[in-house]
Amino acid sequence: LISFIFFSFGMGLLALLTPCVFPMIPITVAFFTKEGEKDSKNPFSAALVYTLGIITIFTSLGLLLAITLGASGANQVASNPWINIFIGALFVYFAFSLFGYYELEVPSILRQYSLKQESRGGMTGILFMSLTFTLTSFTCTVQFVGLLLVAASHGEYFWPIIGMLSFSTAFASPFFFLALFPQYLAKLPKSGGWLNSVKVSMGFLELAAAFKFLSNSDLVWNWNIFTREVVLGIWV
Secondary structure (H helix, E strand, C coil): CCCHHHHHHHHHHHHCCCCCHHHHHHHHHHCCCHHHHCCCCCCCCHHHHHHHHHHHHHHHHHHHHHHHHHHHHHHHHHHCHHHHHHHHHHHHHHHHHHCCCCCCCHHHHHHHHHHHHCCCCHHHHHHHHHHHHHHHHHHHHHHHHHHHHHHHHCCCCCCCHHHHHHHHHHHHHHHHHHHHHHHHHCCCCCCCHHHHHHHHHHCCCCCHHHHHHHHHHHHHHCCCCCCCCHHHHHCC
16 A cells, blocks of 8 residues: 555656646646735645545545545456446557657546636635646646546556545645645746657656456466566566
């Protein structure tokens, strides 16, 4: 469980280094800082609500999966060869989206609704800001969340909740701490081509994960195609 928590936290940090997330960090923090200057208040409360909004949204997804699957369902996901093939194909699909062949997006009607609610202002508006950010960053985060939730299926029923809580805490933390210490914004590296390089590198990791799940099915059905040696060779 401890190694899974670290894995989940690491996935949250990696998701920050994607082209649709990283550039939003200074923009969002600057917004909190300016709002604090207008009202002569510390941006702490706004940043806290925004951060808790992101954590709640992601953790709710983990809770939903835990309720849906349960302990027995998680074990079936981990051992069923058909599900392993489906997950392998899904990760290939995720990988090519990270390579830039296409984008994965949530329905525009959800984003538009959330954007409209932001105009309500106050803490409600900030909560919908966090929802809008979560929806718009879906293109770059779904691959990490998918990998994380599949890893969670190999543990107890509560693993998806713990995993998404760890992921979202890491994912939301820069927005909170940089709002408290905006002087460190200047030390962030500037957005550029390196973000795309990170994104493509993550795509290769998704491909590596895909072959792992294909080898699980191979093991059950005795294809002897995706053997341990072949998969390790592909990873290298």
